Amino acid sequence: MTALLQVKNLTISFKSDPPVVDDVSFSVNAGETLALVGESGSGKTLSCRAILQLLPKTANVRSEGVFLNCNDAGALNLSALPRKQMRDIRGNRISMIFQEPMQSLSPLHRIGNQVSEILTLHKNISNRDAKTQVLEQFERVGFHNPERVFRAYPFELSGGMRQRAMIAMATVAKPDLLIADEPTTALDVTTQAQVLGLIKELQKETGMSVIFVTHDLGVVANMADTVVVLHRGSVMEAGRVEYVIGAPAHKYTQKLFAAAPVIPAATTPEPPVPHDDVILEMKSVSKTYHVRAGSFWSPSIDIKAARDINLSVARGKTLAVVGESGSGKTTCARMVLGAEKPDEGGRISFCGEKGGEVLDVNNLQSDQCALFRQQLQPIFQDPYSSFNPRMRVVDALTEPLDINNIGTRSQRRDRAVEVLEWVGLDSRILYRYPHAFSGGQRQRLSIARALAMNPVFLVCDEPTSALDVSVQDQILCLFEDLQKRMGLSYLFISHDLAVVSRIADEVAVMHRGQVVEQAPPCTLFHNPRHPYTQALLAAQPEPDINRPINLEVVAKGAGSPDSWPEMFRPVESKSPPLTEIEPGHRVRCHA
Known part of the structure; x- marks a missing residue:
């Protein structure tokens, strides 16, 4: 089969430093998908950017050539094209999906x-x-x-x-070639499944080739024809997907598969999480946003981001909230943090110490507000954008203590060293800036900053979604260790069900602002009753080429509620109640 694109002996370095991409070669055939797999910093993105001449001026690029096969003009060496001709190629013949859309x-x-x-x-x-x-x-x-x-x-x-x-x-x-750099990292599993299906559909329609950069081995199994595994800028293993996925030969590839989270096999159902000691409770919480219309004279539009949410988190336990983008997960997190006020009639209660004062989060007095901010801390999805790029690590970690007048300057620095040790980082990094760290290290720093105030509750908004599988495994181990050691409680927001099955004590599934199913993970993942929950599970990619995503189930559950079975459908725009069908297992359905 004719190769649409060939990259020959690509080497990339910066200034006089050792190469970050060293003698990398790969090719992608017309109509096929090549997956570039590896940890953060392995050279995947740099290799793809080099194809389109999108590297900074400080990069030194050497290669035998990057050749695009043009049927009308033979092979075109992209590495030798002037910028004006490259502008005609970008977006037209070759398109690229970047990992961070806001940038x-x-x-x-x-x-x-x-x-x-x-x-x-x-x-x-x-x-x-x-x-x-x-x-x-x-x-x-x-x-x-x-x-x-x-x-x-x-x-x-x-x-x-x-x-x-x-x-x-x-x-x-x-385009003839689509370069997708972690295109589904920020997407929920149902949208991810639909997007993967869309890319496959476009390939069938147009014969488009795809280079898929990812750390999700389930996506690789569902999308790739060939795989190239990169580590520290070099190719560790390459070949057809059935060989690399089915029988990985290199130790590094085997290590990646061992770190990949999977939903465990069915076991004896767990007892419901006891709620006799509740640290956080949401009662009848709704949130409506008033959005401006398209024209000046049109009335504003009301968007109900959350509707009648009733959730509670037991002390020392983890409540995971899952659902597609726009389902209201982050809105709930923002209301819990006090960053948004719920609609009238809703109440959010927080009790930091067992038997202590119960705080009304939306009506805090000034002294209560300071205590609440110390006891409840957020961890954000993107650790890079949540840090000030001009602040050194020591300043970022001590700033919360400084604002709250906690300790002397030397005591704050000692506290910064202590929390760095908790998250497995060395105190020698205190005077570096955020850009000097990898994604996994920045996420550890984000956790360290949250721990600096000695909180009892962490709100984790997609804290592992941007991390490769090995770093993700380290962060999850860290969360588990901190919970055991410090008795922390978590509100854990994620779209990765394999991650949730590992860390959660209870799972709430949200769809269009409502909780549609809630149960312990073993019950929810192996006895899902709501069609939307079934769609989420069907959309979860597995690192097994013999178990592809079932797009039919995904489309049925993730589609309009009017297409669901009758017992789950809304009646006159009113959703059915959340009904307990067995101890600890609640489903939004007509009894």
């Missing part, structure tokens, strides 16, 4: 205009026709209201929705 989208332009620009520049079509094609693509990548997204600015969308917009931008022009 790739212009904050000053509407999403629809940015995606339409690809078509008006490269396909020479009218704005009206471009908008029609963009709206169709928005619908295919899972947007429920394409018109609203077309008019929206990037900051008005969630992380998962921005990633969907990036995927639509990269695929709307139907």
Whole structure:
């Protein structure tokens, strides 16, 4: 089969440092998918950026050539093309989906205009026709209201929705080669399954080739024809997916598979989590946002981000909240943190010490507010953007103590050293800046900063989604160790069900602002009753080529509630109640 793209002996270095990509070669055939797999810092993204000449000027790139096969003009050496010709290639012949969409989208332009620009520049079509094609693509990548997204600015969308917009931008022009750099990292599993299905569908329609950069071995098993495993800039193993996935030969590849989280086999159902000592409780909590309409004279639109949420977290336990992007998970987390106020009638209670004062989170006095901020701390999804790039580690870790007037300057520094040791980092890094660390190290720093105030409750918003499998395993071990050692309680938000099955004591599944099913993980994952929960489980990719994602089940459960079986459907726009069908297992259904 003819290779569409060939990368020969690629080496990348910066200044006089040793190469970060060393003699890497790979090729992707027309219509096939190549997966580049490896840990953070292994050279996957740099190799892909080198194809499109998107590396910084400080990079020294050496290779025998990067050849794109053009049927009309033979092989084109991309590494030797002038910038003007490369602009004709980018977005047209070769598109790239970047991992962090907020850095790739212009904050000053509407999403629809940015995606339409690809078509008006490269396909020479009218704005009206471009908008029609963009709206169709928005619908295919899972947007429920394409018109609203077309008019929206990037900051008005969630992380998962921005990633969907990036995927639509990269695929709307139907390129010959799509380079997807961790394109599903920020997506929930149902949207991920739909996007993977969309990419496969586009490949069948147009013969498009794909280079898929990922650390998710389940995605590799479902998407790839060939696999290249990278480690510290060198190729460790390469070959057809059935050989690399089915019988990995290199020790590093075997190590990656050992670290990959999987949903465990069914065991004896666990007893429900006791709720006699509750640290956090949400009662009848709803949240409505008033969003401006598309025109000045139109009335604002009410969006119900959360509806009648009733959740509680037992002291020393972990409640995991799962669901697709836009289901209300992060809205609930923000209300728990006191960053958002719920609608009138809802109440959030927090009791930091057993038998202590119960705080009303939404009506805190000034002295109560200081105590609450110390006892409850957040850990964010993207550790890089949550750190000030101009602050050294020691300043970032001691700032919360400084603001709350806790300890002397030397005591704060000692505390910073102590929490660094808790998360497995050396005190010698205190005077470095955030950019000097890998993603996994930055996430450890984020956890250390949260621990500096000696909290009793952590709100973890997708804390492992951007990490490769081996670093993710280390962070999960750290969470488990801290909970045992310090008795911490967690509200853990995630879209990775394998991660949730490992860390959670109880799981709540959210869909469009409502909890639709709640149970201990063993019960929920092996006896799911709600069609949406069944879709989440069907969409979870497994590192086994013989167990592909069942897109039919995913589409059925993740689609409109009107398509669900009758006992789960809303009646006159009113959802059925959350009913306990067995001890500790509640499902939103008609009795």
